[in-house]
Amino acid sequence: MRARRSDEEGEGLLEVKELIENTQEEKITWKNLPHKKQLLLLALCRLSSPLSNACLLPYLYYLVRSILSDPNHPSAPQQISRMTGLLAAAFPLGQMMTSMLWGRLSDTYGRKPTILLGLTISVIANLSFGFSRTIGMLLFWRVLAGMANGTLGVMRTMTAEIVKEKKHHSRAFLAPPVIFNSGRVAALAIGGCLADPVDNLPALFGPGGLFNFSRNPRGVAWAVKYPYAMPAIFNGVVLGTCLILAALWLKESLETREKEWDLGIVIGKSISGFVRKKILRKSTQKYTPLQDEEADAFHNDVRIGEASSSGSTTPTSTQTQYKAHRPPFREIWSTHLLMTLVAFALQPLHNSTFLHIFPVFLSMPSSPNEHPTVFRFTGGLGLASPTVGLYLATFGICGILLQLYIYPRVHKRVGTLGALRVANFIFPLVYLFAPYLSLLSAHKKAKWPAMAGLLFSQIMGRTMAIPSTVILLTEAAPRKSVLGTVHGAGNTVSALASAGGPLIGGLLLARGIDAGAVGVVWWAWLCLIALVALGWSFVLRSDHGEEGKDVEMGVVGGE
Known part of the structure; x- marks a missing residue:
């Protein structure tokens, strides 16, 4: 048994050494990232989460206020804080x-069918949310949309299966978040601008608006009755488009099912061929790209040169045995994996709270704070929903640029754990000073900078922390055959943290408003x-060890 384990460890070290040498020989860039089209389609599927979640942030405060029976009651701000936290x-x-x-x-059944089913449910939940006018129905459709977006772990697993070489992982795992953040930027801007279109877009939906065909004196009738339906309609149309694209062109990546016949792919190829031949007038001559040959070689655990010389890529008996083996559920959870899951959960625990609290904080009415102290002051900044949405969207663009140009360089220099630690140094400083913005609400020149x-x-910090934790979780999986389960567990603990964080944050924000100290939620x-x-993040170092750090920097952090 010990000899067998020693042989396996030796083979693993040789594989790592070979990957490090390959990384050093070839410069890893976005241009030579394999399977970019599939990664793009997968990234479009991930739009479901930011559209479902981020779109309502700019107007969430105003949505809840519009449902309250008496929004002008003195206790309304506290009620709104609690309800927004719940939603x-x-x-x-x-x-x-x-x-x-x-x-x-x-x-069991494949990555693609799971993602398509999740997208279908997400479309229904988003459209229904926009036409709900009670807290109970809003909560129901929000929960259903969340259940549909439980496929995030499946998409991360699919990324690892599409791009098999570890040297490409730092960029492959960064590509979907780039689209994710792009969708988030659009969702924030559009959510803020399309909310309550009668007031925010009077030229189109107001009493004399272009779309007010019935000449209703209050504006377009359905927009008056459902003032927050427009962002939901936008979400439904975009997600429906992503669903169609995924059904027609996204390929299955589960090894046991990727060779099965797929009606959607057949229809997609027919459409592509028709467009190429009839519209673009391009030749339909077939050829095999090099990256397909590489993919087959990696899929079958055979070197490219060997695959070409032998003319066959038949898997060895060892590889066949590897595919067939799936460890029992209880054997998946090593100490290393459990420690990584804790780190994976801590990030959304504060990030999701910030993403909820900050827009509400910007929307809350300002307070004069005539006699503030270091810890006792209250109020928000009193910004309108279009202003909040556009402001958050503008800085979302900065996040995209940071992901594309800064994170890969930081990752190359300090490695995965190093990038995570740098991010974790930034977060406490931000949260320490954030509540003092309320003291600047009347100072127009100072509050914006x-x-x-x-x-x-x-x-x-978020740009460096999120992809780093995803890479660490992927590498912590004991076998490729359980990647879906591991990322499902990661998504579960992440979702639990993302639920608990805003809920506790909303309650603490309300408590802080009652006590005249809006900083309670930020500091406590x-x-x-x-x-x-x-x-x-420093505890994780003892589990990896110095050798693990070198491997991370060589395999994952190379550029």
């Missing part, structure tokens, strides 16, 4: 309920969790 928590709560189920289903600095710093929750995450 923000409902989405990840749904994710938590189904993440493991989606992961196990994808391991201060808001910009804080938001940019938080986005910088966000800053505290960020400090715990910082400490835990």
Whole structure:
């Protein structure tokens, strides 16, 4: 038994050494990233989460206020804070309920059918949310949308299966978040601008608006009755388009099912061929790209040169045995994996709270704060929903640029754990100073640069932390055959953290408003969790060891 284990360890070290040498020989760039079209389609599927979740952030405060029976009551701000926290928590709560189920289903029935089913449910839930006018129905559709988006772990697994070489992982795992953040930018801007279109877009939906065909004196009738339906309609149309694209061109990546016949792919190829031949007038001569040959070689665990010389890529008996083996469920959870899952959960615990609290904080009415102290002051910044949406979207663009140009360089220099630690140093400082923005609400020249600095710093940290934790979780999986289960578990703990964070944050924000100290949620929750995450990122080092760090930097961090 020991000899067998020693042989396996020796083979593993040789494989790592070979990967490091390949990384050093070839410069890893976005241009030579394999299977870019499939990664793009997968990234489009991930738009479901930011569209479902981020679109309502700019107007969530105003949505809840419009449903309250007496929005002008003195206790209204506290009620709104609690309800917004509940609605923000409902989405990840749904994710938590189904993440493991989606992961196990994808391991059995395939990645693509699982993703398509999730997208279909997401379209229905988003459209229905926009036409709901009670807190109960809003909560129901938010939970259902979260359940549909439990497929995030499946998409991360699919990324690892599409791009098999570890040297490409740092960019492959970064590509979907780039689209994710692009969708988030669009969702924030469009959510803020399309909300309550009678007031925000009077030229189109107002009493004399272009779309007011019935000349209703209050504006377009359905927009008056359902003032927050427009963002939901936009989400439904975009996600429906992504569903069609995925059905026609996204390929299955599960090894046991990727060779099966797929009606959607057949129809997609027919459409592509028709467009190429009849519209673009291009030759339909077939050829095999080099990356397909590489993919077959990696799929069958054969070197490209050997595959070409032998004329066959038949898997060896060892590889066949590897494919057939799936460890029992209880044997998946090593100490290393469990520690990585804790780090994976700590990030959304404070990030999701910030993403909920900050827009609400910007929307809350400002307070004069005539006699503030270091810890006792209250109020928000009193910004309108279009202003909040456009402001957050503008800095979302900064996040995309940071992901494309800064993270790969930081990752190359300090490795995966190093990038995570740098990010975790930034978060506590942001949360420490954020509540003092309320003291600047009346200072127009000072509040905008201060808001910009804080938001940019938080986005910088988030840009480095999220892909780093995803890479660490992928590498912690004991076998490729359980990647779906591992990422399902990751999505479960992440969803649990994303549900608990905003819920606790909303309650603490309301408590802070009651006590005249709006900073309570920032200092007693966000800053505290960020400090715990910082400490835990150094605990992970003892599990990896120095050798593991070198491997990470060589295999994952190379550029």
